[in-house]
Amino acid sequence: MIWTEQRPWGRFKNLFENEITKVKLIEVDQEKRLSYQSHRNRQEHWMILKGKALVTLDGRDVELNTGQAFDIPQEAKHRIQNIGQESLQLIEIQIGSSFDEKDITRYEDDFGRS
Numbered sequence: 234m235i236w237t238e239q240r241p242w243g244r245f246k247n248l249f250e251n252e253i254t255k256v257k258l259i260e261v262d263q264e265k266r267l268s269y270q271s272h273r274n275r276q277e278h279w280m281i282l283k284g285k286a287l288v289t290l291d292g293r294d295v296e297l298n299t300g301q302a303f304d305i306p307q308e309a310k311h312r313i314q315n316i317g318q319e320s321l322q323l324i325e326i327q328i329g330s331s332f333d334e335k336d337i338t339r340y341e342d343d344f345g346r347s
Contacts, residue, residue: 236260241344242267243320255332261286261321266314268342275329275336277305282324285317310340 236244237257242265249256261267261284269289279288280302288295288303289312296316297303305311307329315321339347 261315274331282322284321
């Protein structure tokens with residue numbers, strides 16, 4: 234598979250985009266997590282395809298397994314972490330007015346990007 238972008242936590246591939254939605258395939262490496270972040274211009278829906286995840290939403294933790302889904306409201310602080318023994322794969326559906334990678338406010342980041 235050809236990935237769109239590599240990140241310190243893993244990689245993602247853009248699958249679809251139009252004026253109201255964007256869809257990504259995201260892969261999070263073992264024991265890695267994305268930054269604790271929020272978005273001003275979009276909400277997100279995550280569907281776990283493979284692996285085990287710990288999702289943090291506004292300070293509350295929820296474990297998700299393959300086949301489970303989770304909604305991230307616009308402006309909510311959130312992150313996802315791979316807590317399984319294999320790579321974590323999920324589909325992310327973004328809905329909103331902008332899907333720019335700059336629409337990220339980071340509160341914590343394991344890679345010094347906050």
